[in-house]
Amino acid sequence: MRTEEENFDIVEEMSRRHPKFERRLPKRIILMRHGESQGNLDMSAYTTTPDYRIPLTPLGAEQARAAGRGIREAVSEGGRAPGWKVYFYVSPYERTRSTLREIGRAFPKERILGVREECRIREQDFGNFQVEERMKVIKETRQRFGRFFFRFPEGESAADVFDRVASFMESLWRDIDMKRIDQDENSETNLVIVSHGLTTRVFLMKWFKWTVDQFERLNNLENCEFRVMQLGPGGEYSLLIHHTQEELERWGMSPEMIADQQWRATANRGTWNEDCSWYLTSFFDGLEDSEDPDGERNGENEL
Secondary structure, X not given: OOOHHHHHHHHHHHHHHOOOOOOOOOOEEEEEEOOOEHHHHOHHHHHOOOHHHOOEOHHHHHHHHHHHHHHHHHHOOOOOXXXXXXXXXXXXXXXXXXXXXXXXXXXXXXXXXXXXXXXXHOOOOOOOOOOHHHHHHHHHHHHXXXXXXXXXXXXXXXXXXXXXXHHHHHHHHHHHHOOOOOOOOOOEEEEEEEEOHHHHHHHHHHHHXXXXXXXXXXXXXXXXXXXXXXXXXXXXXXXXXXXXXXHHHHHOOOHHHHHHHHHHHHOEOOOHHHHOHHHHHOOOOOOOOOOOOOOOOOOOOOO
């Protein structure tokens, strides 16, 4: 599976061989959790209804309509951006599809480029029918074990979700490169991914190269809360163009994660390793700035 950097290397090579080839990146990638569901309101719903069939509550539908208006406000820049359009990806679960239907009420048909149901951005699998008391004990165990690596009996871990989200991102890049999403060079494309709380956090973890420890810091999104990755002038996406630092801090992002988003907001693509040295120092202790040209380090060759 290719990394994001490898994808861009391939695009650069294609651009060199085919001068007319140019990757047009979406202006924004917006990730949103579904509205309040019956399962959020009453955990016993999972004992009789399969997770993928859990419906929205009336409040959840109202939240989705409000979120649709909020997303439209963001992508239209308050009505100042004339050429914007949106393309939707949605989890196949009933609550996400219903959320999308309510979101769609905020958009004229001519502004919607398309929609695709995408199974790989579904909810973390917790097993089949869930026994309420047993699930409480299991979730308490998850807190002690760690949310990322804990695998639910008959279900998935967040690490499993990471693998399928990584696969989805490969397809997302192909959709962008092959212009399956947008063929209108005069409009700004915005991708909206309607998914689930953990899946959204895992997507951002993969995209921004967050560590497991950094992932564990983050709180779940509220129902119909969304995160906006916006393209900066240098070709990097950042959460700090749309969101405030205080908002991201409340979500659980560390000072290092905030600094990375600040850099991405104005950075030129390809300089991440050089400019974000904090990432290396989180893995290594006492790295030297340079190597002795004679191969003598720390007095190893002294008599």
